[in-house]
Amino acid sequence: MNSPRTAPPGPAIRPRRLRRTPALRRMVAQTRLHPAELVLPMFIREGITEPAPIASMPGVVQHTPDSLRVAATEAVAAGVGGLMLFGVPTHRDPVGSGATDPAGVLNVALASLKAELGDATVLMADLCLDEFTDHGHCGVLTPAGTVDNDATLLRYAEMAIAQATAGADLLGPSGMMDGQVAAVRAALDDENLIDTGIFAYSAKYASSFYGPFREAVDSTLTGDRRSYQQDPANRTESRREVALDIAEGADLVMVKPAMSYLDVLADTAATATVPVAAYQVSGEYAMIEAAVANGWIDRDRAIMETVTSIRRAGAQIVLTYWATELARNLTVAG
Numbered sequence: 001m002n003s004p005r006t007a008p009p010g011p012a013i014r015p016r017r018l019r020r021t022p023a024l025r026r027m028v029a030q031t032r033l034h035p036a037e038l039v040l041p042m043f044i045r046e047g048i049t050e051p052a053p054i055a056s057m058p059g060v061v062q063h064t065p066d067s068l069r070v071a072a073t074e075a076v077a078a079g080v081g082g083l084m085l086f087g088v089p090t091h092r093d094p095v096g097s098g099a100t101d102p103a104g105v106l107n108v109a110l111a112s113l114k115a116e117l118g119d120a121t122v123l124m125a126d127l128c129l130d131e132f133t134d135h136g137h138c139g140v141l142t143p144a145g146t147v148d149n150d151a152t153l154l155r156y157a158e159m160a161i162a163q164a165t166a167g168a169d170l171l172g173p174s175g176m177m178d179g180q181v182a183a184v185r186a187a188l189d190d191e192n193l194i195d196t197g198i199f200a201y202s203a204k205y206a207s208s209f210y211g212p213f214r215e216a217v218d219s220t221l222t223g224d225r226r227s228y229q230q231d232p233a234n235r236t237e238s239r240r241e242v243a244l245d246i247a248e249g250a251d252l253v254m255v256k257p258a259m260s261y262l263d264v265l266a267d268t269a270a271t272a273t274v275p276v277a278a279y280q281v282s283g284e285y286a287m288i289e290a291a292v293a294n295g296w297i298d299r300d301r302a303i304m305e306t307v308t309s310i311r312r313a314g315a316q317i318v319l320t321y322w323a324t325e326l327a328r329n330l331t332v333a334g
Protein backbone atom coordinates (compact mmCIF):
# COMPACT_ATOMS: atom_id res chain seq x y z
CA MET A 1 0.00 0.00 0.00
CA ASN A 2 1.25 3.39 -0.95
CA SER A 3 0.96 6.07 1.70
CA PRO A 4 -0.38 9.41 0.38
CA ARG A 5 2.32 11.80 -0.79
CA THR A 6 3.03 14.64 1.60
CA ALA A 7 5.15 17.67 0.94
CA PRO A 8 8.67 17.19 2.24
CA PRO A 9 9.35 19.16 5.40
CA GLY A 10 10.45 22.70 4.43
CA PRO A 11 13.59 24.31 5.72
CA ALA A 12 13.29 25.78 9.18
CA ILE A 13 15.82 28.45 8.39
CA ARG A 14 14.76 30.79 5.64
CA PRO A 15 17.09 33.70 4.76
CA ARG A 16 14.46 34.89 2.29
CA ARG A 17 12.37 36.19 5.21
CA LEU A 18 14.60 39.24 5.41
CA ARG A 19 14.23 39.92 1.68
CA ARG A 20 10.44 39.87 1.52
CA THR A 21 9.54 43.58 1.60
CA PRO A 22 11.38 46.77 0.67
CA ALA A 23 11.18 47.84 4.31
CA LEU A 24 12.85 44.65 5.53
CA ARG A 25 15.54 44.93 2.90
CA ARG A 26 16.15 48.56 3.76
CA MET A 27 16.45 47.83 7.47
CA VAL A 28 19.04 45.10 7.05
CA ALA A 29 21.10 46.72 4.28
CA GLN A 30 24.75 46.73 5.32
CA THR A 31 25.98 49.25 2.81
CA ARG A 32 24.47 52.66 2.21
CA LEU A 33 25.66 55.42 -0.05
CA HIS A 34 25.96 59.02 1.02
CA PRO A 35 26.73 61.94 -1.30
CA ALA A 36 29.61 63.10 0.92
CA GLU A 37 31.53 59.92 0.13
CA LEU A 38 31.50 60.60 -3.60
CA VAL A 39 34.23 62.49 -5.43
CA LEU A 40 33.71 63.92 -8.90
CA PRO A 41 36.67 63.85 -11.31
CA MET A 42 36.59 66.86 -13.69
CA PHE A 43 38.59 67.89 -16.77
CA ILE A 44 39.58 71.48 -17.52
CA ARG A 45 40.92 72.12 -21.02
CA GLU A 46 42.92 75.13 -22.03
CA GLY A 47 41.92 77.23 -25.03
CA ILE A 48 38.32 76.19 -25.65
CA THR A 49 35.28 78.44 -25.50
CA GLU A 50 32.61 75.74 -25.31
CA PRO A 51 32.67 72.53 -23.25
CA ALA A 52 34.01 69.68 -25.41
CA PRO A 53 32.19 66.33 -25.18
CA ILE A 54 34.32 63.21 -24.69
CA ALA A 55 32.92 60.67 -27.16
CA SER A 56 33.89 57.58 -25.19
CA MET A 57 32.44 59.04 -21.98
CA PRO A 58 28.91 60.17 -22.89
CA GLY A 59 27.81 62.90 -20.49
CA VAL A 60 31.37 63.88 -19.47
CA VAL A 61 33.04 66.96 -20.97
CA GLN A 62 36.30 68.84 -21.04
CA HIS A 63 35.35 72.08 -19.32
CA THR A 64 35.95 75.72 -20.05
CA PRO A 65 36.69 77.86 -16.96
CA ASP A 66 33.03 78.95 -16.87
CA SER A 67 31.50 75.52 -17.33
CA LEU A 68 33.89 74.13 -14.72
CA ARG A 69 32.69 76.65 -12.15
CA VAL A 70 29.05 75.88 -12.93
CA ALA A 71 29.50 72.09 -12.79
CA ALA A 72 31.58 72.32 -9.62
CA THR A 73 28.97 74.49 -7.93
CA GLU A 74 26.24 72.03 -8.97
CA ALA A 75 28.21 69.10 -7.61
CA VAL A 76 28.73 70.83 -4.28
CA ALA A 77 25.03 71.80 -4.13
CA ALA A 78 24.17 68.13 -4.69
CA GLY A 79 26.27 67.26 -1.66
CA VAL A 80 29.21 65.64 -3.44
CA GLY A 81 32.14 65.30 -1.03
CA GLY A 82 34.92 66.61 -3.23
CA LEU A 83 36.27 67.41 -6.68
CA MET A 84 39.34 65.89 -8.36
CA LEU A 85 40.70 68.10 -11.15
CA PHE A 86 42.67 67.13 -14.25
CA GLY A 87 44.21 69.68 -16.61
CA VAL A 88 44.46 69.45 -20.39
CA PRO A 89 47.03 72.00 -21.60
CA THR A 90 47.47 73.29 -25.16
CA HIS A 91 51.26 73.21 -24.94
CA ARG A 92 53.25 70.13 -23.96
CA ASP A 93 56.98 69.59 -23.56
CA PRO A 94 59.36 66.87 -22.33
CA VAL A 95 59.30 67.98 -18.67
CA GLY A 96 55.64 68.99 -18.48
CA SER A 97 56.31 72.67 -17.76
CA GLY A 98 52.61 73.52 -17.70
CA ALA A 99 52.18 71.44 -14.56
CA THR A 100 54.34 73.70 -12.44
CA ASP A 101 53.49 77.04 -14.07
CA PRO A 102 51.17 79.05 -11.78
CA ALA A 103 49.53 80.24 -15.02
CA GLY A 104 49.08 76.62 -16.20
CA VAL A 105 45.56 75.43 -16.88
CA LEU A 106 45.23 73.18 -13.83
CA ASN A 107 46.71 75.64 -11.35
CA VAL A 108 44.55 78.48 -12.64
CA ALA A 109 41.45 76.28 -12.37
CA LEU A 110 42.33 75.33 -8.80
CA ALA A 111 42.70 78.97 -7.83
CA SER A 112 39.44 79.87 -9.50
CA LEU A 113 37.49 77.08 -7.78
CA LYS A 114 39.07 77.93 -4.45
CA ALA A 115 37.94 81.53 -4.89
CA GLU A 116 34.45 80.39 -5.88
CA LEU A 117 33.89 77.62 -3.33
CA GLY A 118 36.34 78.28 -0.50
CA ASP A 119 36.09 75.54 2.11
CA ALA A 120 32.62 74.41 0.97
CA THR A 121 34.16 71.39 -0.73
CA VAL A 122 37.36 69.36 -0.77
CA LEU A 123 39.36 70.57 -3.73
CA MET A 124 41.80 68.01 -5.12
CA ALA A 125 44.20 67.81 -8.04
CA ASP A 126 45.71 64.89 -9.90
CA LEU A 127 49.44 65.27 -9.37
CA CYS A 128 51.04 63.66 -12.41
CA LEU A 129 52.92 64.80 -15.47
CA ASP A 130 51.24 62.72 -18.17
CA GLU A 131 48.77 65.40 -19.22
CA PHE A 132 51.60 67.91 -19.53
CA THR A 133 54.38 65.97 -21.24
CA ASP A 134 54.67 65.73 -25.03
CA HIS A 135 55.54 62.02 -24.77
CA GLY A 136 52.56 61.36 -22.49
CA HIS A 137 54.45 59.49 -19.76
CA CYS A 138 53.85 60.18 -16.08
CA GLY A 139 57.44 61.31 -15.56
CA VAL A 140 60.46 62.73 -17.29
CA LEU A 141 62.54 60.42 -19.47
CA THR A 142 66.18 59.34 -19.43
CA PRO A 143 68.14 59.79 -22.68
CA ALA A 144 67.38 56.11 -23.31
CA GLY A 145 63.65 56.85 -23.12
CA THR A 146 62.74 55.12 -19.87
CA VAL A 147 60.89 56.94 -17.10
CA ASP A 148 63.43 58.43 -14.70
CA ASN A 149 62.05 57.87 -11.20
CA ASP A 150 64.20 60.25 -9.19
CA ALA A 151 64.26 63.09 -11.70
CA THR A 152 60.47 62.81 -11.81
CA LEU A 153 60.27 63.20 -8.02
CA LEU A 154 61.87 66.63 -8.34
CA ARG A 155 59.16 67.65 -10.81
CA TYR A 156 56.42 66.25 -8.55
CA ALA A 157 57.83 68.28 -5.67
CA GLU A 158 57.54 71.46 -7.74
CA MET A 159 54.08 70.49 -8.92
CA ALA A 160 52.96 69.89 -5.34
CA ILE A 161 54.00 73.38 -4.33
CA ALA A 162 52.23 74.90 -7.34
CA GLN A 163 48.99 73.02 -6.69
CA ALA A 164 48.98 73.66 -2.95
CA THR A 165 49.72 77.34 -3.48
CA ALA A 166 46.88 77.52 -6.01
CA GLY A 167 44.48 76.26 -3.37
CA ALA A 168 44.20 72.46 -3.51
CA ASP A 169 43.22 70.91 -0.19
CA LEU A 170 44.51 67.47 -1.15
CA LEU A 171 47.04 66.42 -3.76
CA GLY A 172 46.69 63.13 -5.60
CA PRO A 173 50.07 61.78 -6.68
CA SER A 174 49.12 59.24 -9.36
CA GLY A 175 52.32 58.56 -11.28
CA MET A 176 53.41 55.43 -9.33
CA MET A 177 56.99 56.63 -8.91
CA ASP A 178 58.76 55.09 -5.92
CA GLY A 179 59.01 57.60 -3.10
CA GLN A 180 56.49 60.03 -4.57
CA VAL A 181 54.49 60.52 -1.38
CA ALA A 182 57.61 61.23 0.67
CA ALA A 183 58.89 63.65 -1.98
CA VAL A 184 55.59 65.53 -2.10
CA ARG A 185 55.28 65.64 1.71
CA ALA A 186 58.83 66.94 2.10
CA ALA A 187 58.31 69.64 -0.53
CA LEU A 188 55.08 70.82 1.08
CA ASP A 189 56.62 70.87 4.54
CA ASP A 190 59.66 72.78 3.30
CA GLU A 191 57.34 75.50 2.06
CA ASN A 192 55.33 75.37 5.29
CA LEU A 193 52.31 74.11 3.34
CA ILE A 194 51.63 71.81 6.27
CA ASP A 195 47.84 71.78 5.95
CA THR A 196 47.81 70.43 2.41
CA GLY A 197 47.08 66.70 2.51
CA ILE A 198 48.02 63.79 0.28
CA PHE A 199 45.37 61.58 -1.30
CA ALA A 200 47.70 58.91 -2.68
CA TYR A 201 46.89 56.73 -5.65
CA SER A 202 48.60 53.87 -3.81
CA ALA A 203 47.53 50.66 -5.52
CA LYS A 204 47.29 51.68 -9.14
CA TYR A 205 47.31 49.12 -11.90
CA ALA A 206 48.35 49.31 -15.56
CA SER A 207 44.77 48.99 -16.78
CA SER A 208 42.94 48.87 -20.10
CA PHE A 209 40.10 50.61 -18.29
CA TYR A 210 41.91 53.96 -18.52
CA GLY A 211 41.22 53.91 -22.27
CA PRO A 212 38.55 56.62 -22.40
CA PHE A 213 40.60 58.82 -20.05
CA ARG A 214 43.26 59.00 -22.74
CA GLU A 215 40.68 60.69 -24.95
CA ALA A 216 39.55 62.85 -22.05
CA VAL A 217 43.04 64.34 -21.66
CA ASP A 218 44.01 64.19 -25.37
CA SER A 219 46.85 61.87 -24.38
CA THR A 220 49.84 61.62 -26.66
CA LEU A 221 51.13 58.39 -25.12
CA THR A 222 52.43 55.70 -27.38
CA GLY A 223 53.32 52.48 -25.61
CA ASP A 224 52.18 51.76 -22.09
CA ARG A 225 52.85 52.42 -18.40
CA ARG A 226 53.75 48.89 -17.35
CA SER A 227 57.20 49.83 -16.05
CA TYR A 228 55.63 51.97 -13.32
CA GLN A 229 51.97 51.00 -12.84
CA GLN A 230 51.25 47.62 -11.24
CA ASP A 231 50.76 44.33 -13.05
CA PRO A 232 47.09 43.21 -12.89
CA ALA A 233 48.35 39.73 -11.98
CA ASN A 234 49.59 40.88 -8.58
CA ARG A 235 47.77 41.24 -5.29
CA THR A 236 50.42 41.17 -2.55
CA GLU A 237 52.43 44.09 -3.87
CA SER A 238 49.46 46.38 -3.27
CA ARG A 239 49.90 45.79 0.45
CA ARG A 240 53.47 46.94 0.06
CA GLU A 241 52.53 50.00 -1.97
CA VAL A 242 49.80 50.99 0.49
CA ALA A 243 52.03 50.48 3.53
CA LEU A 244 54.81 52.52 1.94
CA ASP A 245 52.49 55.40 1.08
CA ILE A 246 51.07 55.51 4.59
CA ALA A 247 54.58 55.39 6.06
CA GLU A 248 55.61 58.21 3.71
CA GLY A 249 52.74 60.39 4.93
CA ALA A 250 49.67 59.68 2.81
CA ASP A 251 46.54 61.04 4.50
CA LEU A 252 44.23 58.87 2.37
CA VAL A 253 44.95 55.97 0.04
CA MET A 254 43.26 54.87 -3.16
CA VAL A 255 42.86 51.69 -5.16
CA LYS A 256 42.44 52.09 -8.90
CA PRO A 257 40.61 50.88 -10.99
CA ALA A 258 37.79 49.69 -8.75
CA MET A 259 35.71 46.89 -10.17
CA SER A 260 38.43 44.49 -11.31
CA TYR A 261 40.40 45.11 -8.10
CA LEU A 262 37.83 44.55 -5.34
CA ASP A 263 40.11 41.93 -3.74
CA VAL A 264 42.88 44.50 -3.52
CA LEU A 265 40.39 46.99 -2.13
CA ALA A 266 39.28 44.53 0.57
CA ASP A 267 42.93 43.89 1.51
CA THR A 268 43.57 47.62 1.70
CA ALA A 269 40.51 48.27 3.84
CA ALA A 270 41.56 45.51 6.22
CA THR A 271 44.98 46.98 6.89
CA ALA A 272 45.03 50.71 6.16
CA THR A 273 45.09 53.12 9.07
CA VAL A 274 43.87 56.02 6.92
CA PRO A 275 40.64 56.44 4.89
CA VAL A 276 40.47 54.17 1.84
CA ALA A 277 39.08 55.23 -1.54
CA ALA A 278 38.57 53.55 -4.89
CA TYR A 279 38.37 55.10 -8.34
CA GLN A 280 35.66 53.86 -10.68
CA VAL A 281 37.64 54.80 -13.77
CA SER A 282 36.74 56.01 -17.24
CA GLY A 283 36.48 52.54 -18.78
CA GLU A 284 34.16 51.35 -16.03
CA TYR A 285 31.95 54.35 -16.76
CA ALA A 286 32.16 53.85 -20.52
CA MET A 287 31.26 50.15 -20.40
CA ILE A 288 28.06 50.82 -18.53
CA GLU A 289 27.07 53.83 -20.61
CA ALA A 290 27.72 51.84 -23.80
CA ALA A 291 25.60 48.93 -22.61
CA VAL A 292 22.86 51.36 -21.60
CA ALA A 293 22.97 53.04 -25.01
CA ASN A 294 22.36 49.64 -26.55
CA GLY A 295 19.44 48.97 -24.23
CA TRP A 296 21.30 46.06 -22.65
CA ILE A 297 21.42 47.13 -19.04
CA ASP A 298 19.37 49.25 -16.61
CA ARG A 299 21.36 52.42 -16.09
CA ASP A 300 20.25 53.50 -12.62
CA ARG A 301 20.53 50.00 -11.22
CA ALA A 302 23.95 49.43 -12.76
CA ILE A 303 25.30 52.69 -11.35
CA MET A 304 23.88 51.97 -7.91
CA GLU A 305 25.05 48.37 -7.90
CA THR A 306 28.61 49.10 -8.99
CA VAL A 307 29.15 51.98 -6.56
CA THR A 308 27.52 50.00 -3.73
CA SER A 309 29.76 47.00 -4.40
CA ILE A 310 32.84 49.22 -4.36
CA ARG A 311 31.72 50.58 -0.99
CA ARG A 312 30.90 47.06 0.26
CA ALA A 313 34.37 45.82 -0.67
CA GLY A 314 35.87 48.44 1.60
CA ALA A 315 36.04 51.85 -0.04
CA GLN A 316 34.88 54.60 2.25
CA ILE A 317 35.14 57.08 -0.60
CA VAL A 318 34.38 56.47 -4.27
CA LEU A 319 35.62 58.58 -7.16
CA THR A 320 33.03 58.32 -9.92
CA TYR A 321 32.04 60.32 -12.98
CA TRP A 322 28.41 59.80 -11.88
CA ALA A 323 28.99 61.57 -8.55
CA THR A 324 26.67 64.53 -9.09
CA GLU A 325 23.83 62.50 -10.57
CA LEU A 326 24.14 59.83 -7.92
CA ALA A 327 24.27 62.39 -5.11
CA ARG A 328 21.06 63.96 -6.41
CA ASN A 329 19.30 60.59 -6.65
CA LEU A 330 20.42 59.64 -3.15
CA THR A 331 19.10 62.90 -1.76
CA VAL A 332 15.73 62.40 -3.48
CA ALA A 333 15.54 58.79 -2.27
CA GLY A 334 16.35 59.98 1.28
Ligand code: PBG
Pocket residue numbers: 126128129130131174175209210211212213225280281282283
Ligand atom coordinates in the same frame (compact mmCIF):
# COMPACT_ATOMS: atom_id res chain seq x y z
C1 PBG B 1 47.30 59.78 -14.39
C2 PBG B 1 45.90 59.31 -14.25
C3 PBG B 1 45.21 58.45 -15.10
C4 PBG B 1 43.93 58.33 -14.58
C5 PBG B 1 43.87 59.10 -13.43
N1 PBG B 1 45.10 59.68 -13.23
C6 PBG B 1 45.64 57.82 -16.38
C7 PBG B 1 46.68 56.79 -16.35
O1 PBG B 1 47.23 56.44 -15.32
O2 PBG B 1 47.00 56.30 -17.45
C8 PBG B 1 42.83 57.51 -15.16
C9 PBG B 1 41.44 57.84 -14.71
C10 PBG B 1 40.36 57.20 -15.50
O3 PBG B 1 40.60 56.35 -16.37
O4 PBG B 1 39.20 57.56 -15.25
N2 PBG B 1 47.35 61.18 -14.57
